[in-house]
Amino acid sequence: MLYNTLSTLGMSRRLQTTMTQLQMDMVRANEELSTGVHADVSATIGARTGRDIALRNLFDRTEEYLKTTALLDGRMGTMDSAMTSILTAGTDLLATASTGLGQQAPTGVSLQNKAKATLDQIVGMLNAASGNAYLFAGTAVEGPPMRAVDGDKSGLPSPMQIVRDAITAATGGSAMPTTAAQTAAVIATLDNLFAVRDPATAAPAPLTDTYEGGFYTGTTAMQAGGAASPRITGRPADATSVAYGVQANDQTFRDLLQGAYMLAAVDTSTMEPAAYKDYIEEAVSKMSKGLGDLRQATALLGIQRNQIAAVTEQHQTQKTILNLQIDNLEGVDYAEASTRISHLEAQIDATASATARIAKMHLTNYL
Structure with a gap:
């Protein structure tokens, strides 16, 4: 005689395994519904995984470029603001100085004080920074490029003292030129002081200092040997x-x-008339040329900012397209996911009910 055996232990274990699997499937389904992405993308999309990885890499690179363009635009914006302020301050000083071209002004000390205040303002703007980078220092972004007009704690002569020493050396001992010949000598000496030169060469006599080092401490315009420094x-x-890279040692700022x-x-106002005319004309001419070049540099910077804005827009468009393509590969159909959850819930309820019935089964019920 054959007997059918009934093992409640075996059935319980099988149902327990089924319940565990159903609960894991439910967790994954709920995760997919909340994130909108398949829990195991590679298993779901199969052979298209390679394309998905390539799209992800391109998406990440596009995001990095967006961060770069945002950083560039921020730096350029700060530079533009500083250069605009320098233009405003310089133009105001130029207008004041130009009134003395026709006739020597009796209030030269007021012009002197205004020039000193303008210098302080320009130097402050050229030391502008964005984050930890000084914008007008060239590649030497870790420190401010311009020394204060009245000097610092370096022990070097102040920029103002360097200029006054150059004037004294050119005149043979006088604090200012007294003749047209002395004015010409002063102008030639100051031209040498503010000139671009190979940093490996010494300053021409009678100078002991140069613009780079004495006024400006950022990346030099030339490398040792005369080649242009990287920008x-x-x-x-x-x-x-x-x-x-606009630098504080560009010719526009030197002038x-x-x-x-x-x-x-x-x-x-205390200069001899013979020395005054050429001196004031040269000062006004240098400032006028420098401001004209600065306007062009500011306009070029504006064009470059527009270029960055256009590239940023391209990156944003590309990011949107890539996001759609990635979503098409990795994204979950919400209707399908909801239906799957409903089925899983029904299966879990049925499994739980079967488990409960088996738990109530006793051998005495069948004796």
């Missing part, structure tokens, strides 16, 4: 490079500062 550039895209220092170093 700051930004790379907002794979095939796009923007050389936006502007030379004219302003000429006005701040002496009281022009």
Whole structure:
């Protein structure tokens, strides 16, 4: 005679395994419903996993470029603001100085004080920073590029003292030129002081200091040997490079500062008439040229900012497209996920009910 055996222990274990699997499936389904992404993307999309990885890599690179363009735009915005302020201050000083071109002004000390205040303002703007980077220092972004007009704790002569020493050396001992010949000598000496030169060469006599080192401490215009130093550039895209590095030792600032220092170093109202005319004309001419070049540099910076804005828009568009493509591969159909959860809930309820019935089964019920 054959007997059918009934093992409640075996059935309970099988139901327990089924319940565990159903609960894990329920957790994954709820996770997919909340995140909108398959819990195991590679298992779900199969052979398309390679394309998904490539899209993800491109998406991440696009995000990094967006961070770069945001950083570049922020730096350029700060530079633009500083250069605009320098233009405003320089133009105001130039207008005041220009009134003395026709006739020697009796209030030269007021012009001298105004020039000193303008220099302080310009130097402060050229020491502008964005984050931990000084914007007008070239590649030497870790420190302010300009020394204070009245000097610092370095032990070096102050920039103002350097200019006054140069004037004294050119005149043979006088604090200001007294003849046209002395004015010409002073102008030639100051031209040498503010000139671009190989940093490996010594300052020409009678100078002992140069603009780079005495006034400016950032990246030199030339490397030792005379080759141009690298400029700051930004790379907002794979095939796009923007050389936006305006430096405080560019010729535009050398000219502007030379004219302003000429006005701040002496009281022009006390100069001899023979020396005054050429001196004030040279100061005004240097400032005018520097401000004209600065306007062009500011306009170029504006063009570069527009270029960055256009690249940023391209990246944002690409990011949107990539996000849609990735979502098509990794994304969950919410209706399908909801239906699957409903089925799982029904299966879990049925399994739990069966488990409860088995738990109530006793051998005595069948004797």
